[in-house]
Amino acid sequence: MFEPLDLQTPQLAIGIGFVFAIAGAAILAHATWRARRLKAWESGETRRFEGTDSRGERADAPRDVRIETLAGLVAMLLGVASGVYGVVSQNHQQDVLESNVIAKYPEVQEVEADLWRGNLLEAEVTTVDGEQLDLRIVFDPDTGEPTIQGEHPQLEPQQ
Structure with a gap:
């Protein structure tokens, strides 16, 4: 996936x-x-x-x-x-990370990378509603699966 x-x-x-x-x-x-x-x-x-x-x-x-x-x-x-x-x-790599985030979090429309720290990405995310959020996203190094850190109830992972 x-x-x-x-x-x-x-x-x-x-x-x-x-x-x-x-x-x-x-x-x-x-x-x-x-x-x-x-x-x-x-x-x-x-x-x-x-x-x-x-x-x-x-x-x-x-x-x-x-x-x-x-x-x-x-x-x-x-x-x-x-x-x-x-x-x-x-x-x-930018296209892949954006598609991985959108695959797991369908509410996300666009991901703009700001700063990488190992496999942690600080990014500005635009939702389908047009809302812009500053998030921290951790990527699993083996699978590429993203996990958003922090409480963001508007972004629910797709099961």
């Missing part, structure tokens, strides 16, 4: 996506700097890069720059994909 909620994966995916996107951007920035430095050395315009690396570059430096650019792009792509997955999962 109720669909289980996954409260950790969306947030974890968004966090990992953020880290990968930042790392990819840093790798791409470094690869771009190296490519500009190689181009300047090839044209003999090394004044901008004096003192940055007195060793010069090896013969396979252009290949290294291409690999570094590809690695940066892959990291950014993974970051964006993970972030998108996290946002889509978060939206699905």
Whole structure:
């Protein structure tokens, strides 16, 4: 009757996506700097890069720059994909929690999540009468069954 909620994966995916996107951007920035430095050395315009690396570059430096650019792009792509997955999962989780609450409490029309604390949700609930209530809803982590905390006689669970 109720669909289980996954409260950790969306947030974890968004966090990992953020880290990968930042790392990819840093790798791409470094690869771009190296490519500009190689181009300047090839044209003999090394004044901008004096003192940055007195060793010069090896013969396979252009290949290294291409690999570094590809690695940066892959990291950014993974970051964006993970972030998108996290946002889509978060939206699905909101739909699931709303359908679970409506399935158990038919008087509820809409659930707007305010704050999560573990499996406890502080939410603003709109009833079919248009009344808005601030509630605390506990979700069973295994089944996804919601239980409204406190006395709310207008919200009776469906048996």
